[in-house]
Amino acid sequence: MSDLGTSGEPAGTEQRRDPPAPRQLARGGGGATAIRGGVHTDLHHDSAIKHVTGRAEYCDDIVEPVGTLHAYLGLSTRAHAKIIDLDLSAVRAAPGVVGVLTADDVPGVNDVSPTGRDDEPVFAEGKVEFWGQPVFAVVAESRDAARRAARLAEIAYEDLPHVLDPQSARDAGMPYVTPPLTLKRGEAAEAMARAKHRIKGRFNVGGQDHLYLEGHIAFAMPGEDDDVIVHSSTQHPTEAQHMVAHVLGVASNAVTVNVRRMGGGFGGKETQMNLFCAVAALAAKRWNRAVKIRPDRDDDMSATGKRHDFVVDYEVGFDDEGRIAAVTGDFAARCGFSSDLSGPVTDRALFHADNAYYYPDVLLNSHPMKTNTVSNTAFRGFGGPQGVIAAERIIEEIAYHRGLDSLEVRKRNFYGDAEDGRNVTPYHQRVEDNIAPRIVAELEQSADYRARRRAVLDWNAKGGIVRKGIALTPVKFGISFTATWYNQAGALLHIYSDGSIHLNHGGTEMGQGLNTKVAQVVAEELQVDVDHIKITRTTTEKVPNTSATAASSGSDLNGMAALDAARQIKERLTAFAAERWQTDESQVRFIANNVRIGGETVPFADLVREAYMARIHLSAAGFYKTPKIHWDRASGKGRPFYYYAYGAACSEVSVDTLTGEYRVERTDILHDVGRSLNPIIDKGQVEGAFIQGMGWLTTEELWWDDKGRLRTHAPSTYKIPLASDRPRIFNVELASWSENRERTIKRSKAVGEPPFMLGISVFEALSHAVASIADYQTCPRLDAPATPERVLMAIERLRE
Structure with a gap:
């Protein structure tokens, strides 16, 4: 059978219609002089109204599929001890329990260390090294059942000496967890000896808990083959992706991590979420059912890290x-x-x-x-x-x-x-x-x-x-x-045929207004109202190999990546407009929701529709890396x-x-x-x-x-x-x-x-x-x- 219809076009063409005329996203040609929400202007957080009215959706608000299971961690009750016996029979027999996960159930590598030092097991093996360390996870039909069952474990320990503070650690000759650093300029000892006055002292500086409003949470949904989708409240989706793949023993392309927003992070969700993502994904693939894990605040604070004392x-x-x-x-x-x-x-x-x-x-x-x-x-x-x-x-x-x-x-x-x-x-x-x-x-x-x-x-x-x-x-x-290699970012920008804009970048929104700022950057570059730009959840499917949203670099990196993407499309639209209207590119100017082409003003959405009909590519991947730095x-x-x-x-x-x-x-x-x-x-x-x-x-x-x-x-x-x-x-x-x-x-x-x-x-x-x-x-x-x-x-x- 021929693939061509009676018109000589591919079969089915005669049933298709031209794209609908664009919604009037833009103001009338030449009517406005400024866009709403460009850079250097006050603009409320894009989710502010949702936050204060309770309509903002967090990870725990995602509708659970039928059959969703719930995981809960079983934590150690010793600061440093050998595990002599781990009896989980009462846990398995508890009402509603589907199963239990331990280190023996990890198909890949039992480690979620962000530095790759293999020193942070998902589940303790043979020894626990702090009070609150995860030893196992129980998976049950409800969160309450899992939480209650986790308390039924019988663990026999042989206590070992423990050290709790940095000075005691130095006095006891404890090892460094990572190589130390020395910064030196000049000869401090000699200059100190020559100084007229000298003072020595010791200063104890305490730590701090993040106490974010939204605690740690991960929600994993199994897919076909090795695939798994993890919704999480993490500042570093790419690292969570890699850690889940590492623990499951699969390639990173099998794991998708999604983050719509966080109820606060402050650094506490840069690496600490790896554990919860890994446990949820392990359980989801083991029982082929969606699995959610959300610890109580007490267990969250006991099992996750804090500011260094x-x-x-x-x-x-x-x-x-x-x-x-x-x-x-x-x-x-x-x-x-x-x-x-x-x-x-x-x-x-x-x-x-x-x-x-x-x-x-x-x-x-x-x-x-x-x-x-x-x-x-x-x-x-x-x-x-x-x-x-x-x-x-x-x-x-x-x-x-x-x-x-x-x-x-x-x-x-x-x-x-x-x-x-x-x-x-x-x-x-x-x-x-x-x-x-x-x-x-x-x-x-x-x-x-x-x-x-x-x-x-x-x-x-x-x-x-x-x-x-x-x-x-x-x-x-x-x-x-x-870490110099972290100073890079990517963004993905689409302009649809009606002139609306879809923006995705590698940064995560934790209440700091990152999405709003990046949208303002794109709005300014394309000279459209910020309302026309929709920023969707951060996902490893769209922008790969992202850096953590940390080090105060979210706007610096992702804003520049988004700007790069916007400029690529803008250059294509400029070239198209110059050719279509038979003028020089220098005569094409983007102005408030319009484009001035020679002596004619065309609404932005109209130009986009024309460009689409002319088969101009309206999507771009932007990229940025910070210059000058080295260490x-x-x-x-x-x-x-x-x-x-x-x-x-x-x-x-x-x-x-x-x-x-x-x-x-x-x-x-x-x-x-x-x-x-x-x-x-x-x-x-x-x-x-x-x-x-x-x-x-x-x-x-x-x-x-x-x-x-x-x-x-x-x-x-x-x-x-x-x-x-x-x-x-x-x-x-x-x-x-x-x-x-x-x-x-x-x-x-x-x-x-x-x-x-x-x-x-x-x-x-x-x-x-x-x-x-x-x-x-x-x-x-x-x-x-x-x-x-x-x-x-x-x-x-x-x-x-």
Whole structure:
């Protein structure tokens, strides 16, 4: 039979119609002068209304197919022990139980280590290394049945010695979980010996739980052959894809990972979701039924990693004016039982141990210690906050020693420029975009710091029960993944024949507004209203080999990739328009929802339809890789960061010296986001980051008992800041004059992590209030978090 119809066209052509005329997506030709939602304008989060009305769909809202099973983890009740006997008979016999998974049921490799070190088993084999480590998973007809059955396991242990904190780990000679790093410039020992004044100290910096609103969850659906689809709340779909394939023993192309949105991540869902994705996929393929796993908050907090605790031993040499001559520092971190991301986290702590200050001679060492606790992981700032606060402690020590305002000491030690040679970091990158002095100077004036500090001193001189403190602290934060290969991104852009636009990129939306910003970038480039652009869920099916949405790089990377895709299609449309209307390409201009072609104005949607009829390709894959960066870890030299983001905060506190309780009276912030893609979203990020950073340093305390059991494992025992804890006066401004000197997306700067460290101003203000007890002659050496108990103990020490 012939494949041609009577018209000579392929059979069936005569039944087809031309594409429908485009919906009137565009305003009438020449009618509008500006698009809605371009870059550098305020635009609400694309899911904001859904969030506040409860219509936003999360992983747990996906409609479950008939026959969906539920998995739950069985966790260890020892910090370090051999498993002598594992009796799961009662678990298997429990009502509703379909089966149990252990290490013996893993068809591939029993490991979800993100670094490939094979040190993070899905299920413990022969030995457990922290209290809360997964030993098995029970799969049942309901979540409640699985949860109840998981408690019925009988496990016999032979206890082994355990170590819980980084200093004890060093004292016990515990190994590193990953190779340490040394940063060195000059001869610190010799410069320290020559310095007129020297101070040594130790600083304990606590960890932090992510406490996202949405906990960990994965929902796996089996497909034919080796295929499995996993819906998950993860910041790193590609890594989850690889880990599931690794555990199942299949190729990555058999695994699809989908992420529509997360109810918060903060780094806690960069690697920690691998475990849950793997367990759900294992069960789904084993029983050929959809499987969901969602732990209780208590088990979530016990079994997943947190911000690294640090013990920092520092020494600083300085002159009479408080100018630093030399710094040495040893940064020991509680890493947990496996490597996870502890290598890059402890590296970044060293990268930021200078903050905004120049150290003429410096020697810094990391000590990523193995401990019998859950393996710690990424958290907003990724080790940077622990380094920055160590730098601020050093400044504080100098200020109290010399009887100076700490702000003056900060100013005297700021990075300089190439002319004075004071612009080289401990890792030998030059600081070429230093605007910290200007940020600080402007905030000092707008916050009326001088007059307020004088008022604080006068208040404290009266000797009352309530003491006040004030501090102004800066932030300099490097932007880029230190794993250079992560600094790449892809995007997929389709324009349909009606002029509507479909955008997909490799970043994940966790509430930070990434999708909104990327849509604004495309809207600006194509000059269409942002309403015409639909961003769909992140999926490994559309954009492969994505990097984690982390390191504050989401907008930088994915925005540029999407821009690349938009420009490819725009170039094709421009060439088509020039040919179709017989004019030069220079005469084709995209303007508000229209295209000016010579002297004629054509609605964007009309041009797209014409292009489709002319068989112009209306889809493009965009790509971007960050230029200029390089890093040689062995030598501790390179340019790991593309640029720096800056900020400053001034906070004032009141402290009750009888109880140690305090409140934040006022905070003023000036933060640098370059030319903001979306000022209102960026401002929200600054506000939220500050509060979260303040929580890390004041109320959020992790505590393990002597058996190695995390006791702060729920909101009832772990205190994040409440609405009532926010500063009574809270002024936040963006540095509107700033523009990134590097060619970032529309000259913007990252905003996710840098403002987190603005919370240090609260910690320093508390220290200032406490120091008033001894007439500011002694550095209080508060440890973090500065809970009311710690504040009170510091007050009592100074009274002795």
